[in-house]
Amino acid sequence: SLLSNQKVIHSKDQIILIETNLDDTTGQELSDVMAILLTNGAKDAWVEPITMKKGRPAHKLCLLADPTNSETLTKIIFEHTSSIGVRQQLLDRKIMQRDLKLLKTKFGNLHVKYLSYAGITKVSLEHDDLVSLAQKNKLPIKNLETKIMNLIQSD
Amino acid sequence: SLLSNQKVIHSKDQIILIETNLDDTTGQELSDVMAILLTNGAKDAWVEPITMKKGRPAHKLCLLADPTNSETLTKIIFEHTSSIGVRQQLLDRKIMQRDLKLLKTKFGNLHVKYLSYAGITKVSLEHDDLVSLAQKNKLPIKNLETKIMNLIQSD
Amino acid sequence: SLLSNQKVIHSKDQIILIETNLDDTTGQELSDVMAILLTNGAKDAWVEPITMKKGRPAHKLCLLADPTNSETLTKIIFEHTSSIGVRQQLLDRKIMQRDLKLLKTKFGNLHVKYLSYAGITKVSLEHDDLVSLAQKNKLPIKNLETKIMNLIQSD
Amino acid sequence: SLLSNQKVIHSKDQIILIETNLDDTTGQELSDVMAILLTNGAKDAWVEPITMKKGRPAHKLCLLADPTNSETLTKIIFEHTSSIGVRQQLLDRKIMQRDLKLLKTKFGNLHVKYLSYAGITKVSLEHDDLVSLAQKNKLPIKNLETKIMNLIQSD
Amino acid sequence: SLLSNQKVIHSKDQIILIETNLDDTTGQELSDVMAILLTNGAKDAWVEPITMKKGRPAHKLCLLADPTNSETLTKIIFEHTSSIGVRQQLLDRKIMQRDLKLLKTKFGNLHVKYLSYAGITKVSLEHDDLVSLAQKNKLPIKNLETKIMNLIQSD
Amino acid sequence: SLLSNQKVIHSKDQIILIETNLDDTTGQELSDVMAILLTNGAKDAWVEPITMKKGRPAHKLCLLADPTNSETLTKIIFEHTSSIGVRQQLLDRKIMQRDLKLLKTKFGNLHVKYLSYAGITKVSLEHDDLVSLAQKNKLPIKNLETKIMNLIQSD
Ligand code: NI
Ligand code: NI
Ligand code: NI
Ligand code: NI
Ligand code: NI
Ligand code: NI
Ligand code: NI
Ligand code: NI
Ligand code: NI
Ligand code: NI
Ligand code: NI
Ligand code: NI
Known part of the structure; x- marks a missing residue:
């Protein structure tokens, strides 16, 4: 949405x-x-x-x-x-500056917030997207979260 | 009081x-x-x-x-x-405007707050009065509350 | 009581x-x-x-x-x-064994519980008594508590 | 349901x-x-x-x-x-014995639990039904609850 | 320890x-x-x-x-x-069966619990180890956690 | 410190x-x-x-x-x-005015805050000091607290 x-x-x-x-x-x-x-x-x-x-x-x-x-x-x-x-x-x-992107992965698409404030950066996966991708891929949420966070950190 | x-x-x-x-x-x-x-x-x-x-x-x-x-x-x-x-x-x-009245009912008297704010109105029964009338009339508090609220709503 | x-x-x-x-x-x-x-x-x-x-x-x-x-x-x-x-x-x-006594002090009387369990002993002042003696003597509760606990410990 | x-x-x-x-x-x-x-x-x-x-x-x-x-x-x-x-x-x-009924009222139908235990009786309106009837009838939930509870108590 | x-x-x-x-x-x-x-x-x-x-x-x-x-x-x-x-x-x-190992990584050593119960498996990083490795490597804890969890999941 | x-x-x-x-x-x-x-x-x-x-x-x-x-x-x-x-x-x-002193007692030294505000005065023992003196003297913390508070109140 x-x-x-x-x-x-x-x-x-x-x-x-x-x-x-x-x-x-x-x-x-x-x-x-x-x-x-x-x-x-x-x-x-x-x-x-x-x-x-x-x-x-x-x-x-x-x-x-x-x-x-x-x-x-x-x-x-x-x-x-x-x-x-x-x-x-x-x-x-x-507030941290927010750049919302739709990330395409082999597990499916999910929304990701790229956040930044005075040189600090972090990334937040949309929780509800993560939950539905985990169901679709029959993976524990935590596992999927690690895999996707690792993809993002390796960019 | x-x-x-x-x-x-x-x-x-x-x-x-x-x-x-x-x-x-x-x-x-x-x-x-x-x-x-x-x-x-x-x-x-x-x-x-x-x-x-x-x-x-x-x-x-x-x-x-x-x-x-x-x-x-x-x-x-x-x-x-x-x-x-x-x-x-x-x-x-x-704050809601408050009009405090002493209501006379067949169960006894109790204080009632008539509340209003920008067109919204509601009514609040003084809890301690309700508790003592319930004891006096040997009625469950909830029952008595319904009966009195209904009297007020039917006015 | x-x-x-x-x-x-x-x-x-x-x-x-x-x-x-x-x-x-x-x-x-x-x-x-x-x-x-x-x-x-x-x-x-x-x-x-x-x-x-x-x-x-x-x-x-x-x-x-x-x-x-x-x-x-x-x-x-x-x-x-x-x-x-x-x-x-x-x-x-x-439960600790309880021995309830009425202690007479220069500040007035108060109930004291002498508690013991397997060699451990302690003393508990009845809180409501303490509150009313503090009011009567115009002393802060904590001050009075110290004074009375010290009396008891010095016995 | x-x-x-x-x-x-x-x-x-x-x-x-x-x-x-x-x-x-x-x-x-x-x-x-x-x-x-x-x-x-x-x-x-x-x-x-x-x-x-x-x-x-x-x-x-x-x-x-x-x-x-x-x-x-x-x-x-x-x-x-x-x-x-x-x-x-x-x-x-x-647990209280529960007799679940579908109550037909002029506001619409809602589920009602008739509860009893050792001579104690009470009634519980299904909260989600109440919320949707309140929306349908454009009435505050509390008002509707009073009206329906009164109907039941008057039976 | x-x-x-x-x-x-x-x-x-x-x-x-x-x-x-x-x-x-x-x-x-x-x-x-x-x-x-x-x-x-x-x-x-x-x-x-x-x-x-x-x-x-x-x-x-x-x-x-x-x-x-x-x-x-x-x-x-x-x-x-x-x-x-x-x-x-x-x-x-x-309780989940626990197999505690000392994991050697390029960031340093940390304790890892391999947990299993009736076919369910998961891994838990010792939080205090993670905190000190994060400090030593000047990495945010979350980042380091992702990297190490990914190493473990890729085994 | x-x-x-x-x-x-x-x-x-x-x-x-x-x-x-x-x-x-x-x-x-x-x-x-x-x-x-x-x-x-x-x-x-x-x-x-x-x-x-x-x-x-x-x-x-x-x-x-x-x-x-x-x-x-x-x-x-x-x-x-x-x-x-x-x-x-x-x-x-x-905030209460604070006068921090190192109190020398027969149990050892501890920091004490003398507090005052508009005529109200009270005393606060440094909790960590109290804990270590209690250990050193093998006394329950509460007992030691009473003894030290009594010393201070008797000054
Ligand atoms: Ni989108
Ligand atoms: Ni709060
Ligand atoms: Ni999450
Ligand atoms: Ni009055
Ligand atoms: Ni009430
Ligand atoms: Ni007595
Ligand atoms: Ni007390
Ligand atoms: Ni409700
Ligand atoms: Ni609990
Ligand atoms: Ni952690
Ligand atoms: Ni010092
Ligand atoms: Ni303390």
């Missing part, structure tokens, strides 16, 4: 972090709302286990988003959880 | 988040200090499990407060935990 | 561990049910954060009890949570 | 718990292996956060299964994670 | 699991006691975050050991933590 | 918090990178367990540092973990 050869070249931007503590929302609902947030533009969403007042084992719901998306995502939280208030802050982000 | 018909009408404000990592404070002490912080004006207080340096399974103590309360609450942390430094930041908060 | 000079002299017994995973129960409900379990004879009750199937951030509810209490406590779990099945096992327990 | 009117009538059985600690397996891999375990007959699978030796923030992978499935699931763990040993134990399980 | 060519050939044994809940022990102390337990024969030791009664964010200390070591390790727990009772159980363990 | 009689007299400063979510980094690697970050100037580093998208039980890596160190530490994260982006923010910090 990603275009081959997409580039992200800026290495700094700003992102908004939105958080809310939930002691009246279930695990099922947390899983549902994370999916809805991601579908509606959140760049990341996650849950942290916390112990709240009155001895309540509860959760903190967190998300990162483009600042322009803040209001939309806040409304989703209010609609789909028991939250009655969220807190938010604008953060600086440093 | 809350007045009937109290309203919170602003939907934005600022709140201070204070945090400290603790590897030399026990669970008993964390529970004590959370209670003291809440008694002294913290709007929320919670603990997150973390793994600190030297392999220490430890805790992060967090609280939200009105900025004017920051100094008082910092001193409580220094007095009641092993913390030797706290970090703090001012956050924007978005 | 404890008698002075109570002794627990056996150092081995058996205890039942009951556990259930919950992805449809809130933090409020978990806190309520822990309290009910303890009131009804559970020797300990606690909650562990877990990640369940379908990406659900959920909880495992656990309790320890005398085997004769197993059925009563299982029913409480079924009544007060969304659990539809619990697992249980009989465990061996090794 | 569930048949209408399926019944589980026994209220006790035995189940095997398999566990392994993992400090060399990533979150991606843990999510993958949980899915594979469930596809291959595990009755439940979950992950607990732990702090292991050498200060490693790691995970415990756990599953419940029919004892006849133990060997198959152990092999999946060895194949798909870095585990080099698993521990297992046979547990007693108490 | 490991001999070359050590073999573990049995694939089943029994192991004892010892656990205790701690709400009056600090993270520093937990880290200390884990190290002492491992030095005194525990095969594994770890800590799980839990929420205990009275709203205490606390920890469960766990260890695996040879059953003959149970009493020694129990005493260490009683001596070095606030625990006044531990629970224990004998578990079945399934 | 610390000088006797070092003082920290300012009670406010600013510190940078850097965070990244990791679902493709192992516990071994997290432990390694925390050590490297601390060696390279991080003032604190820790890991929090989180549940990320696609049901991944993962970790958040966090560190505090002097703002001038931000770029160096970001590069270490990019080099030693799977992170492809970090977020950072400048926080206000309130």
